[in-house]
Amino acid sequence: xxxxxxxxxxxxxxxxxxxxxxxxxxxxxxxxxxxxxxxxxxxxxxxxxxxxxxxxxxxxxxxxxxxxxxxxxxxxxxxxxxxxxxxxxxxxxxxxxxxxxxxxxxxxxxxxxxxxxxxxxxxxxxxxxxxxxxxxxxxxxxxxxxxxxxxxxxxxxxxxxxxxxxxxxxxxxxxxxxxxxxxxxxxxxx
Amino acid sequence: xxxxxxxxxxxxxxxxxxxxxxxxxxxxxxxxxxxxxxxxxxxxxxxxxxxxxxxxxxxxxxxxxxxxxxxxxxxxxxxxxxxxxxxxxxxxxxxxxxxxxxxxxxxxxxxxxxxxxxxxxxxxxxxxxxxxxxxxxxxxxxxxxxxxxxxxxxxxxxxxxxxxxxxxxxxxxxxxxxxxxxxxxxxxxx
Numbered sequence: 001x002x003x004x005x006x007x008x009x010x011x012x013x014x015x016x017x018x019x020x021x022x023x024x025x026x027x028x029x030x031x032x033x034x035x036x037x038x039x040x041x042x043x044x045x046x047x048x049x050x051x052x053x054x055x056x057x058x059x060x061x062x063x064x065x066x067x068x069x070x071x072x073x074x075x076x077x078x079x080x081x082x083x084x085x086x087x088x089x090x091x092x093x094x095x096x097x098x099x100x101x102x103x104x105x106x107x108x109x110x111x112x113x114x115x116x117x118x119x120x121x122x123x124x125x126x127x128x129x130x131x132x133x134x135x136x137x138x139x140x141x142x143x144x145x146x147x148x149x150x151x152x153x154x155x156x157x158x159x160x161x162x163x164x165x166x167x168x169x170x171x172x173x174x175x176x177x178x179x180x181x182x183x184x185x186x187x188x189x190x
Numbered sequence: 191x192x193x194x195x196x197x198x199x200x201x202x203x204x205x206x207x208x209x210x211x212x213x214x215x216x217x218x219x220x221x222x223x224x225x226x227x228x229x230x231x232x233x234x235x236x237x238x239x240x241x242x243x244x245x246x247x248x249x250x251x252x253x254x255x256x257x258x259x260x261x262x263x264x265x266x267x268x269x270x271x272x273x274x275x276x277x278x279x280x281x282x283x284x285x286x287x288x289x290x291x292x293x294x295x296x297x298x299x300x301x302x303x304x305x306x307x308x309x310x311x312x313x314x315x316x317x318x319x320x321x322x323x324x325x326x327x328x329x330x331x332x333x334x335x336x337x338x339x340x341x342x343x344x345x346x347x348x349x350x351x352x353x354x355x356x357x358x359x360x361x362x363x364x365x366x367x368x369x370x371x372x373x374x375x376x377x378x379x380x
Contacts, residue, residue: 004222004274011239012369019367026284028230032194038246038262040218043235049201056228059249061262068258072228072251084194094216177209179202
């Protein structure tokens with residue numbers, strides 16, 4: 001067994017050995033949900049003060065209001081009773097470091113050059129512009145406050161999102177651990 | 191300010207006041223990623239032994255390998271260097287409690303009846319079959335082991351996923367806190 005897998009399973013054994021949360025109900029006790037980034041430096045339970053059972057946490061690259069995030073939020077509301085949502089992006093986000101074109105080119109060069117095999121990428125999609133990377137919107141970010149605002153507006157204006165849900169817009173500062181409000185986003189989210 | 195927002199901001203103030211992780215690099219230190227459910231009872235940092243900076247955590251309703259989850263995983267690998275991935279679904283998942291048809295009907299009745307206004311749903315999409323809920327695949331789950339296997343296979347066979355990445359398939363037991371391997375999924379993920 002490799003080391004990462006082994007470490008995770010050992011840590012889980014320790015967690016389970018002292019586990020006393022086996023009777024929690026399915027709906028989030030504090031009736032809210034957080035949409036944030038997958039970034040390794042973010043621990044939403046710690047930075048927002050959550051314990052097991054409190055709140056839904058949805059995470060993807062950037063913390064973006066993708067169709068899949070909205071699928072999750074609608075389920076969170078309609079089936080599991082959350083009534084307030086947070087959109088939290090963060091400083092120094094990887095999504096600011098590239099563009100759709102750069103990602104397409106990166107994937108494209110991996111697919112087309114001799115490094116394909118060494119790199120392990122499938123060889124299914126050769127030829128300029130023919131691979132799937134070019135058809136994906138990677139949801140990159142140019143400006144954090146702008147991306148938070150955009151995502152709050154996208155959520156609030158979605159036809160399956162109830163009008164009365166407040167959506168708060170924040171930026172998490174990876175240097176200080178602080179949540180900084182994006183006032184325009186919170187205003188749009190009311 | 192309402193109570194949930196106030197509580198989150200107070201908890202964040204406490205977290206930031208003792209924050210000492212301001213120098214962590216962007217790429218995950220332990221070079222792996224976890225895809226799991228948004229369920230409030232799951233704390234991946236605790237159940238898998240993560241500290242800030244260790245690993246990407248991607249979460250949605252069900253922990254499903256949606257296009258958006260795969261977008262995030264490809265970025266995790268290609269730009270930020272993760273080399274092993276976990277797919278972790280869980281017992282007593284909300285996604286087992288309904289079907290696409292039930293969700294469509296639920297949304298449909300909210301949109302069509304007098305409860306629309308009381309419930310706060312937008313009134314944009316009235317009429318049988320005309321609202322967006324019917325066009326969404328909610329990615330419900332019938333059987334956890336099967337859904338983990340399906341998602342590992344979907345990830346492994348995606349044209350933008352490198353062949354050599356191991357994808358481990360597990361079910362988290364919300365009663366015991368234990369991770370239980372889905373051997374067929376882990377076999378498919380190798």
